[in-house]
Amino acid sequence: MKFSSNRLSIAEVKEMDMVDYLFKLGYEPSKIRYPDFWYPSPLREEKTASFKVNRKLNKWYDHGLGKGGNLIDFAILYHGCTVGEFLQQLGGDLSLQKPLIRQAVDEDKPENQIKVLQEFSLSSYALLRYLEQRRIPVDIADKYCREIRYELAGKNYYGIGFKNDLGGFEIRNPYFKASSSPKTITTINNGAKEAAVFEGFTDFLSFKSIHKNEPEDRFDFVVLNSVSFFEKARPFMEQHDSxxxxxxxxxxGRNYSRYALSLNEKYKDESTLYQNHKDLNDWVMNFGKAQKKQLKPRL
Known part of the structure; x- marks a missing residue:
């Protein structure tokens, strides 16, 4: 499935997270000192990581080349294309986030796969603090998530794991996000007539915290874990009345919502609730801040 091939604006492309974009191209950071993510340069051959992404600024700098900039600056060097060609090609397939020209790392190779070593109840202070910062109650997270110890490229890491229908995990920690194979959707079937659908599990957990006093069987749930699984989720979603x-x-996200509304009148776009925020969890994290700022007494 493709949406309109209309060219995206430069501002829209600059909103794309640079670390996520590099991950989709097959690049993992070799060192993280937040907000700096260090990589062996994707633009040239090197053994020592000297390519830095400042995630707070969403900018990169290659110390070996003495060049840096935003995602578009990187893309025209990496893909060897013009700004116009890059924007045009993204316009058709941005939703799927496919590498445009080359896949730098073969994700099917064993050395590039995540191996889950252990899973247990959430307990690490850093992860509990991360949930607190995202305003997700620990009791709700503990019901649907596990703490994961996993291996990647010979190194061990840990994170919050959210299991999908095939037994793989979406994994998050304060500095990184990843997935273990197999990757697919997560469905929760309570026998309800309505389904609530989310891109990621932090939005799902935020929804559960907002509706914590409602009956468990009011909704069935779908967490796509990637919007590219939307079509895969349709058979389960469309069993419901709403x-x-x-x-x-x-x-x-807006493209997929418009696409869904064109398919069937059962679909309802609820994102107007958080229209001035990037997602539901972002809205929950910032809810009330604007009001508090307005109420702050003048000096």
Whole structure:
């Protein structure tokens, strides 16, 4: 499936997370000192990581080349294309986030796969603090998530794991996000007539915290774990009388919401609830801050 091939604006592309974009191209950071993510340069051959992404600024700098900039600056060097060619090609397939020209790392090779070593109840201070910062109650997270110890490229890491229908995990920690194979959707079937649909599990957990006093069987749930699984989720979603979409407010999420509304009148776009935020969890994290700022007494 493709959406309109209309060219995306430069501002829209600059909103794309640089670390996520490099991950989709097959690049993992070799060192993280937040907000700096260090990589062996994707633009040249090197053994020592000297390519830095500042995630807070969403900018990169290659110390070996003495060049840096935003995602578009990187893309025209990496893909060997013009700005116009890059924007045009993204316009058709941005929702799927496919590498445009080359896949730098073969993700099917064993050395590039995540191996889950252990899973247990959430307990690490850093992860509990991460949940607190995202305003997700620990008791709700503990019901649907596990703490994961996993191996990647010979190194061990840990994170919050959310299991999908095939037994793989979506894994998050304060500095990184990853997935273990197999990757697919997560469905929760309570026998309800309504389904609530989310892109990621932090939005799902935020929804559960907002509706914590409602009956468990009011909704069935779908967590796509990637919007590219939307078609895969349709058979389960469309069994329901009503399908409430809580997708991200970025270009991809809005495109999928519009696409869903064109398919069937069962679909309802609920993202207007958080229209000035990037997703439901972002809205929950910032809820009330604007009001507090307005109420602050003048000096």
């Amino acid at each position: 399908i409430r979409l809580y997708l991200d407010r970025d270009t991809t």
